[in-house]
Amino acid sequence: MQSSKFIRTCSIWRALEVVGDTAVLLILEANWIGARRFDDLRERTGLLQSKLSDRLKRLVAAGVLEKVRYVDAPPRYEYRMTRKGLDLYWPALMMLRWERRWSQRSGGLRLKLRHRLCGQVFEPVPTCLTCGDEIDPRDVDWAEGPGVGWMAPLYSRRRQQRNSGEAESSLMVDVAQITGDRWAGLVLRSIFTGLRRFDEIHRDTAMATNILSERLSWLIGIGVIRQHELTGKRFEYRLTEKGLDYYPVLLMLLRWGDRYYVSPEGPPLILRHKSNAHALDPAVTCSCCGQPVEPHDVTFEILEAPAKTPENAA
Template identity: 80%
Template sequence: MTAPKFIRTCSIWRALEVVGDTSVLLILEASWIGARRFDEFRTRTGLLQTLLSDRLKRLVAAGVMEKRLYSEAPPRFEYRMTQKGRDLYWPALMMLRWERRWATTEGKLQLRLRHRTCGHIFDPVPTCLKCGDEIGARDVDWTEGPGVGWMAARYSRRRQQRHAAEAASSLMVDVAQITGDRWASLVLRSIFTGLRRFDEILGDTAMATNILSERLSWLTAQGVIRTHEVGGRRFEYRLTEKGIDYYPVLLMLLQWGDKYYVSPEGPPLLLRHKSHGHDLEPAVTCSCCSQPVEPHDVTFEVIEAPAPALQPAG
């Protein structure tokens, strides 16, 4: 029997065990914009019936969604977010923010958000609530927390599903390919924590070498990371500005993982706001009134992607 490989305990890893799947992200996105019933999810996501059924079951088992009976004859069900699912709102908003900044909008849905608290159309902003400053990767330092340790890397088998996001009429096509690919997100987690060489990332993630090679090549092709020579034939992987701006997604996933999957000892990582020297208190706030935004305080308008123009006959 092969000995288990071990990786650092990490709330991001635990969060990605639930949401690090492109099909799951498409389902959650559809739920945010109003899908409740199976056929509505299928229409919005474009997922095959068997795949959709499997992912809905996983989300129910994880406590992110609940299945409710709404008709007894014949029995019919709908799927609604639990509080645990609603707490994924901030990671979802950070994904939307990244998509707006770095991905093309051609052929995609657009979402206009309005904050009921102030009445304005707003953009979501990653913020430290203790000081009110916007935060990014360069503003945050970290130390090991009381829950740091090592755990067996039990990777469930998942097929690569980047095509699922590309095929769907989605709000977040590009970012869903990253967040929905758990291995790609774990590579970025490693680089954000200062592990930049192939062997360092390999040891941190415990993934197979061929999988790591493919993810590094793909992230490089997407312009999220770049190679940097460090002498001789050696090189390391560094984040581009596009990659650095992905940090708030991981930050909010970490916070969600800390809330629902933290060990009894405490969080594996403790975050500090560099410029002020205090503990980081991350939140997503409104760009207009600077108040934290919650699902029940936000209304939205979905703007469907325009149909492609017909080409004149040759």
């Protein structure tokens, strides 16, 4: 039997080792919308100088950003997305999609996206390129692939919170609280792969029981999962519609992790789509023309979001 001190690895977990941090997500968001220099990033993110410097070093070391000199004397630098960083565009769009659908905050910022290929303002859609249908997690089967393995978890017990100043200048607040917490991501991975009882999730994640209890309570509190009572005073954890709609974020992180961190043996997870079990080929497409969207094909406009009222908050 596998030791409870190890967790089952997959490309989602490997991706979250890089981006599963709220400060990192703030930096990437700011960089996407034009902040390249240190002072601009600090102003945009609201991060302390020491934390910003530390996270930038991590992103450069991970190959997501590159530090480029743009003035020789005195030397001045800016941070640019590498190809690896640009490939996080689809996870970012799925985070933006979830935030638009489920965030309860008032005001803030939002983006109007326009696709150059068709010229239309669009919404990003998670799509299977094999069949052309929008991806619903209820239509996807998961199986362990040849690259599945086990690793020791070495992460903080505490969830990372954004302060109010950061939230005001951010496009994605609520979704980043989930993506920025690697333990929460691991819990959701377990539930999406059919492990719904406390003991099953505990074995899969190797989390201390008190940490697991806290994450489950938190995910229930924000409406992502719910308790479902079974016989004999037992219960399991099931995804709500809000939780199911988070699936494309994990799916695009898995795709990114498969591209950059897959083992020589192959992918850790194999995905099959619908009743005929064809291979799932996930992409983010334009809601207007149906074509995959790439960073260089999208323009955006930053808008102030209207405050939510009882009539439009649903």
